[in-house]
Amino acid sequence: MAISYTNTVSSVVMDSIEKLLEDEFNIPVLHEHKGNESITVNLVEDSLVINLGDAQQRNYDVAIVYTMSKAGEFETVKDHLTNRAERIKRLLFNYSNYSPSGTLKFFNGNVDSITYENDEDNPELWRSNMSFSCNSLESL
Numbered sequence: 001m002a003i004s005y006t007n008t009v010s011s012v013v014m015d016s017i018e019k020l021l022e023d024e025f026n027i028p029v030l031h032e033h034k035g036n037e038s039i040t041v042n043l044v045e046d047s048l049v050i051n052l053g054d055a056q057q058r059n060y061d062v063a064i065v066y067t068m069s070k071a072g073e074f075e076t077v078k079d080h081l082t083n084r085a086e087r088i089k090r091l092l093f094n095y096s097n098y099s100p101s102g103t104l105k106f107f108n109g110n111v112d113s114i115t116y117e118n119d120e121d122n123p124e125l126w127r128s129n130m131s132f133s134c135n136s137l138e139s140l
Helices: 008-024 074-094
Strands: 037-051 055-069 107-118 125-139
Touching: 008 037, 008 055, 008 074, 008 125, 055 074, 074 107, 074 125
Parallel strands: none
Antiparallel strands: 037 055, 055 125, 107 125
16 A cells, blocks of 8 residues: 655755745756856755654755855955845745745744855855755654
8 A cells, every 4th residue: 555645855845945045036946056146955954853643843954055156256256145145044034934825834944054165176156055954844
């Protein structure tokens, strides 16, 4: 007998984060960087918080990476790079308990950290690496 389930991490959490980013920015949300600017969203970890009988509360850690292509030192690109990261951080703070149309998608959403880096192989690529975590309830 086949079990019935929902792919919560993909259809609920990841799709919701991607939709929020796509609605806010005119930047493609992709699986890998392309073009002058892009955002990638990748699952890092899915962990159990608590069993609730016929449901589970799970924690999802997600890597959100804003990448831009621009020559120069950090001083030349920092305003644009940090501005995008701050805007993403604020957007996800504003939707930390995300319930479009009254349907809870995730809660306790938080950007835990942001690091900035220059690509070693291509010095024109700059990244803001954001660590986002949230919880979701999954019916069993």
